[in-house]
Amino acid sequence: MAFSTILYETVDGVARITLNRPERTNALNQTMLSEICAAMDEAEVDEGVRAIVVQGAGKAFSSGFDLKEQMERRPTGVAQWRPLLRKDFDTVMRFWHCPKPTIAAVRGPCLAGACELALACDMTVATPDAFFGEPELRFGAGIVVMLLPWIVGPKIAKEIILLGEDRVSAERALAIGMINRVTADDALDETVTRMGRHLAAIDPELVKQTKRALNRAIEAQGMLEALESALDIDLAIEGGGSPDKIAFMDIAREKGLKAALAWRDARFPERMP
Incomplete structure (x- = not known):
């Protein structure tokens, strides 16, 4: 299958999906989400x-869901937002529910929806220059896939999400359990390839059933229901349109996304230590 926003290849039992919009910091637009799902199907x-x-691709994992596409499409109201958020949510959770082990290899920014995608993977390996975060609340948006508290615990998740932290090194x-390893930039590809080949050498049915058992240990605590409830809350936030998000998008349409980001950052002149 031919893809326009991702690359897909398989070598030695390991499939590799590359988010391939480097000119847009690999932002997750609707086409890319569809192609990720198609690649996962394959x-x-x-x-x-x-x-x-x-x-x-390039020097970034992804900046998250594509705000420029939102700016151009202008979805309003719950009815228009529901299918968009459902697609965002379901694409991220493909990596959690996948019967085969999933590994995120992260360079540079890994933010918002992309951070959630990396959290949904079974393992995440990052380079020293990688940084993570959930900046949504700082411009009036909600969290689509509220995985963070299940990974790092409620105290740290509240700090990152409520403060809109976007530079978690x-x-x-x-240290807080968002990722598994940090490796040198020039060793990232080799590290995740070796991990993938190691997994490929194990009986796939054994891996599948053991991953299911590991996931169930968390899901039995109510994770899936809580994620759906959080998605409903995000739908209400986006469908209702918070004043901050409306102002942000108005500036983005009039002056461009960089100006909107500058407006956002100017509201928080002191970066949290």
């Missing part, structure tokens, strides 16, 4: 694929 039915790696992400 990887899941391919008996030769035993593990899946997702990465970003790889070192801190490792």
